[in-house]
Amino acid sequence: MHKESPPFRSGYIAIIGRPNAGKSTILNRLIGHRIAIVTPKPQTTRHRILGILNGPDYQALLLDTPGILDPKYALQRLMKEEIERALNDADVVLMVIDATAPVCDDLSLLRGRPAVVALNKIDAVPRQNLLPVAQACANAGLDKVYMISALTGDGVDDLKNGVIGLLPEAPPFYPPDMVSERPERFFVAELIREAIFNRYGAEIPYSTTVQVEEFRERPNRKDYIRAVIYVEKESQKSILIGEGGRSLKKVGEIAREAIEQFLGRPVYLELWVKVAKGWRQNEGFIRQNVYGSPLGG
Ligand SMILES: Nc1nc2c(ncn2[C@@H]2O[C@H](COP(=O)(O)OP(=O)(O)OP(=O)(O)O)[C@@H](O)[C@H]2O)c(=O)[nH]1
Numbered sequence: 001m002h003k004e005s006p007p008f009r010s011g012y013i014a015i016i017g018r019p020n021a022g023k024s025t026i027l028n029r030l031i032g033h034r035i036a037i038v039t040p041k042p043q044t045t046r047h048r049i050l051g052i053l054n055g056p057d058y059q060a061l062l063l064d065t066p067g068i069l070d071p072k073y074a075l076q077r078l079m080k081e082e083i084e085r086a087l088n089d090a091d092v093v094l095m096v097i098d099a100t101a102p103v104c105d106d107l108s109l110l111r112g113r114p115a116v117v118a119l120n121k122i123d124a125v126p127r128q129n130l131l132p133v134a135q136a137c138a139n140a141g142l143d144k145v146y147m148i149s150a151l152t153g154d155g156v157d158d159l160k161n162g163v164i165g166l167l168p169e170a171p172p173f174y175p176p177d178m179v180s181e182r183p184e185r186f187f188v189a190e191l192i193r194e195a196i197f198n199r200y201g202a203e204i205p206y207s208t209t210v211q212v213e214e215f216r217e218r219p220n221r222k223d224y225i226r227a228v229i230y231v232e233k234e235s236q237k238s239i240l241i242g243e244g245g246r247s248l249k250k251v252g253e254i255a256r257e258a259i260e261q262f263l264g265r266p267v268y269l270e271l272w273v274k275v276a277k278g279w280r281q282n283e284g285f286i287r288q289n290v291y292g293s294p295l296g297g
């Protein structure tokens, strides 16, 4: 008997959840590339980051987002706007809940849209702890709960099929060879931020933003990248640079390796540290240097 080919599905899937729930890890796992930075610290992601997942009969446009929280300063307010923009675009919402610290009360954000829950980090909790959380989600009207580990990949294929099945029938939006839409310099700045998040304690990472000021290909030589790390005060600048510049040098080495792996070619990375007094409270600065720059807002 003749079987009709399945319809082509395409649309936006917003990945939302509390800080540190594993949203970026899930994005990377789903698309099979490391495009969103991941660190053990909450509030790592500041932008809406698109990852494009192409299949024979679908194109899933996955949007990683910052963690949901009550904004306390301008940067967090603009992070919240990024979540709202992703939700406005979303055909499907993928709500990520950290099984090691479950919170199930962000459901109003789903606004009646097709949604699934990923109960993540199941590798890190005993099985019997998972059922009450799944039950709480079910009681709240969310019946599609996938128990996954983004770290090991456990359950991720089921989740992938589940969300793709909810996408509307539509033709693809992007060419099939595209993985993301932001320029290389965006990812370069993010990888520098990742190195900073991983190397320093609580204060420095949150007081830092990175901007790539120059990215130049040179004939017969490594690409030249010059980036500025902005901090909020002089004291942070001293900590970041460290004695004799040793801390900054280490950050540069780690970031350069990550950038080379991402780009697949060697680069020369130059880092500068500048003070932009209290920039996290300065909406104009943030719009220009964190979201609205040529890095792609
Ligand atoms: N054990 C375990 N750890 C995980 C899993 N998924 C993510 N993590 C870890 O959780 C931490 C946070 O992961 P991220 O992917 O950065 O979390 P996020 O939700 O994007 O965080 P924000 O961007 O800060 O909102 C990292 O240390 C990850 O390695 C998992 O399935 N199991």
Ligand SMILES: [Mg+2]
Pocket (backbone or CB within 6 Å): 023, 024, 025, 036, 037, 038, 044, 045, 064, 065, 066
């Ligand atoms: Mg993240």
